[in-house]
Amino acid sequence: MQIAFYIFGGIVILVAFLFLFTVFTGAPYVPSSPNELEEAFTKLYKLSKKDLLIDLGSGDGVVLKVANKHGAKALGVEINPLLALFSRWRFRQNPQIKIACKNFFKMDFPSETTAVYAFGDSRDIKKIAKLIQKQATKIGHPIYLISNAFEVPGLKIQKQHRAHYLYKITGGKDED
Helix, strand or coil: CCHHHHHHHHHHHHHHHHHHHHHHHHCCHHHHHHHHHHHHHHHHHHCCCCEEEEEEEECCCCHHHHHHHCEEEEEEEEEEEEHHHHHHCCCCCCCCCEECCCHHHHHHCCCCCCCCCCCCCCHHHHHHHHHHHHHHHCCCCCEEEEEECCCCCCCCCEECCCCEEEEEEEEEEEEE
């Protein structure tokens, strides 16, 4: 009985450590509202079969699920291995949704990327925009950024709906 207690305690400590780790390396896990996502993917940027949306910090995959419902392929990038594992299991039978367990600041975007969803925070949103600018330059076509709750300082907002902001980023700068 005591061994089971120690194993359970160890698992709880490991899970707590993984969630705290993500707090210090990026935004904490905060689930997105499917209803707000539906509106963002219809009123701000209409996702379709031609799109590949990357969700930076994909958590449990809510954004991926809604994006795929609109026909888009989706790539979730999550640094927390437990959330990435959960999402992989959740979407195991959907080849249109992929999950990468990594730091999105250290990855290259697939060349077919058309949109990025970010629920960053005020300290990281500008770094996220610079990452997208670099990737848009590298792949040679615009990438739309849908930012939840945070404006990107210095970039022109294309559209806004409630807490979501849309930016068109190409060639290292925003577009009119």
